[in-house]
Amino acid sequence: xxxxxxxxxxxxxxxxxxxxxxxxxxxxxxxxxxxxxxxxxxxxxxxxxxxxxxxxxxxxxxxxxxxxxxxxxxxxxxxxxxxxxxxxxxxxxxxxxxxxxxxxxxxxxxx
Amino acid sequence: xxxxxxxxxxxxxxxxxxxxxxxxxxxxxxxxxxxxxxxxxxxxxxxxxxxxxxxxxxxxxxxxxxxxxxxxxxxxxxxxxxxxxxxxxxxxxxxxxxxxxxxxxxxxxxxxxxx
Numbered sequence: 001x002x003x004x005x006x007x008x009x010x011x012x013x014x015x016x017x018x019x020x021x022x023x024x025x026x027x028x029x030x031x032x033x034x035x036x037x038x039x040x041x042x043x044x045x046x047x048x049x050x051x052x053x054x055x056x057x058x059x060x061x062x063x064x065x066x067x068x069x070x071x072x073x074x075x076x077x078x079x080x081x082x083x084x085x086x087x088x089x090x091x092x093x094x095x096x097x098x099x100x101x102x103x104x105x106x107x108x109x110x111x
Numbered sequence: 112x113x114x115x116x117x118x119x120x121x122x123x124x125x126x127x128x129x130x131x132x133x134x135x136x137x138x139x140x141x142x143x144x145x146x147x148x149x150x151x152x153x154x155x156x157x158x159x160x161x162x163x164x165x166x167x168x169x170x171x172x173x174x175x176x177x178x179x180x181x182x183x184x185x186x187x188x189x190x191x192x193x194x195x196x197x198x199x200x201x202x203x204x205x206x207x208x209x210x211x212x213x214x215x216x217x218x219x220x221x222x223x224x225x226x
Contacts, residue, residue, distance in 0.1 A: 004154070035216075040120070042218035043155070043200060090154055098143045098204045098212050102154030 003027070004103035006091050012109045019078040021106050023091030029101075031094045032074035034058075034066065036087040037105070043090065049074055081110045114138045115203050117217035125225050130188040132220050134201030137182065141203035145214065146175060146186050149198045158199075159186070191224045198222070 007022035025032065033048040035058075045058030047066040055066050063085060067075045074093075078085055086109050092100040116135045124130045134144075142163040147155035161168040161175045161184065168175050174187045188195055198219045207213040 009152075037149075040218060042117075043216040045213070048213070092154075094212075098145065098160065098214070099157050100155075100214060102147075102156070104154045105152065107152070 004091055004093055004101050006089075006103040006106045008106050009104065010107045010109075012111065013081050014111055015082060017081050017110075019081050019085075019108065019110075021076040021078075021089055021091075021108070023074045023076070023103055024072050025074075025093040025101070026072065027093065027095070027101075028071065029093035029095050030071075032068065033092040033094075033100065034064075034074065034076045035090045035092065036060070037090055038087050046076065046089075078108075081108075083110050086110045112137070113217075114141075115201055115215050115217040117199075117201050117220050119220050120218070121221040121223070123223045123225060124191045126193055127190045130186075130191045130195065130222055130224070132186040132188075132199050132201075132222065134184045134186075134217055135182060136184075136203050138203065138205065138215075139182075140205040141215075142206075143204040143212075144175070144177060144184050145202045145204065146173075147200040147202060147216075149200065149219070155200060188222075191222075193224050193226050196222055196224045 003026045034046040035043045049068045065077045089106045091103040145160040146158040148158045149155040177184045200219045201217040202214040204212045
């Protein structure tokens, strides 16, 4: 079974703090994605990566950056957290197929 | 502009009856469609998919129908069970270059199955 592991299930941070969300997949997948889920807005793509050290902006990249130094790991970085970044963050991976495998999510609250 | 639309934010169905969840799309480049199911505080899990060359795909209690001319797909769950209560996301896929694909998701429909 594909396993996508997100390092923190729940985080509480202060406005202005730097936040790291880590994601690791164990199936040697090429593609990795970061989404955020908000009520009434569905899943929105923040960033994705097709390969190591490669990244592409999704639909809502503002306020975020990413890092992919190793194939299995894809990190989402909030340089200066703001209250409107309070959300559920979902990491996903895929091989060269259409199906995404999601992690369990990281619920971030910014106070 | 939303390319994948789920116009019903919520749906309530009696246990044992049919649940029908609908999804509309606008982008003609979409050629593969998926449904994901999400429980609270968990990540979405893949449920069923359909290629644009088909008009129906069935997997147990779940059937997805695709009407390409109407740019519409639907998920049927028969019979509905209380454990089916979750948020269902429709997703559409198109080739995005570099040998890979992107998924565009709808906003989701919350299904409640009443015992």
